[in-house]
Amino acid sequence: MFAVLFAGNGLLVTALLLAPDIARLLSGQNEQVIEAYENRIAQLRVEVDRLHSRSYAQAGDINLQLQELAQQQEVLIEQHQLVRVLVDKADELGIEAAALPADEAGNMALAPSSGGNPDIDATAAAIAQMMDETQFAMTSIAETATKRTDSIVAELSGLGIAVDLPSELEGVGGPLLLPRDDGEASATVDDANAVMAALIRYKAARDGIDGAPIHMPISGNFRQSSGFGNRTDPFTGGRAFHSGLDFAAPKGTTVLSAGKGVVSFVGTKSGYGNVVEVTHANGLISRYGHLSGFLSEVGQAVNTGTPIAKVGSTGRSTGPHLHFEVRKADSAINPKAFLEAGKRLLALLG
Incomplete structure (x- = not known):
């Protein structure tokens, strides 16, 4: 019994000491947590020595309550470990989980009651609070x-x-067996698996953003000089359809790929002058015209923001500018809708 109680209180001290780490992990301070581990281990040794010198061998309900606390401690420690894994994964994807409420439990010691026994009620309340907070972290x-x-x-x-999101039931299987009643520990693992599934689906959605031509194809000193749709033709003075957006910029300004894809054309086209085309997912093609030079070649894989050409005034052009088009099934689509969506998504991702 002494050994069981000693081990249970050791686990409790571990959980109490590690609880503040959750708040720090959720605020992105992983390095500070790791640096603090040596100090916390030293504190833990002192606390274990102190607990070793005390006797908790009591009869009746107190022992039963201490055993229940030891079981709760195991669940709490498992929760803490799962939260660390999930927070690291969330950090990789740019998600900052909500900070946990201020918690002083990590600095609490087991205060003896008037009868000389540990304050079981206060300890149980502290454990319950930390379990709620780790659950809050996963939920956020x-x-x-x-x-x-x-x-x-x-x-x-x-x-x-269309965004290809993995199904929550994708890649699972096995024989049909009767369920086991593992209590709170099983529920904790199920919750963590649900959070990881949400993160995996989010990553797939983010990959969909990268593959779409929704990012500005130029940076620096430029202005939009013409929009998509019918306009007065600059050469004939009559009404004519303009199949893209024009961005006036100094000659030689770098042209960037508007999304992830593969360069599918480098050369000249009637009216466009020098042209680069990039084929993206979902059958979309981004076209860049009136170029003064090429920085890419056919078959080259490019990412969002990859330099692919230089602004020029080749073809049917009145001056240096980039003509930017988005096409599908050989039909021009208004690029403004794509670029506006890109701005909103960038703001969403922070």
């Missing part, structure tokens, strides 16, 4: 990931772009 990550995924899917769907 899942909610943020799900909300962002839904927003991305809505934006891209409005552009006619």
Whole structure:
């Protein structure tokens, strides 16, 4: 019994000492947590020595309550470990989980009651509070990931772009066995798996953003000089259809790929002068015209922002500018809708 009680209180001290780490992890201070581990280990050794010198061998309900606390401690420690994994994954995807409420439990010691026994009620309350907070951490990550995924899917769907999201039931199987009643530990693992599934779906949605031509194809000193649709033709003075957006910029300004894809054309086209085309997912093609030079070649894989050409005034042009088009099935689509969606998504991702 002494050994059981000693081990249980050791686990409790570990959980109490590590609880503040959750708040720091959720604020992105992983390095500070790691640096603090040596100090916390030293504190833990002192606390274990102190507990070793005390006797908790009591009869009756106190022992039963201490055993229940030891079980709760195991669940708490498992929760803490799962939260660390989930927070690291969320950090990789740019999600900052909500900070936990201020918690002084990590600095609490087991205060003896008037009868000389540990204050079991206060300890149980501290454990319950930390369990609620770790659950809150997992819930906040899942909610943020799900909300962002839904927003991305809505934006891209409005552009006619389908996002391939993995199913929650994809890649699972096994024999049909009777369920086991593992209590709170099993529920904790299920919750963590649900959060990880939400993060995986969010990553797939983010990959969909990268593959769409929704980012500005030019940076620096430029202005939009002509829009998409009917306009007065600069050469004939009559009404004519303009199939893209024009961005006036100094000759030689770098032209950037508007999304991830593969360069599918480098050369000249009638009216466009020098042209680069990039083929993206969902059958979309971005076209860049009136170029003064090429920085890419056919078959080259490019990412969003990859330099592919230089601004010029070749072809049917009145001066240096980039003509930017988005096309599908050989039909021009208004690029402004794509670029506006890109701005909203960039703001969403922070």
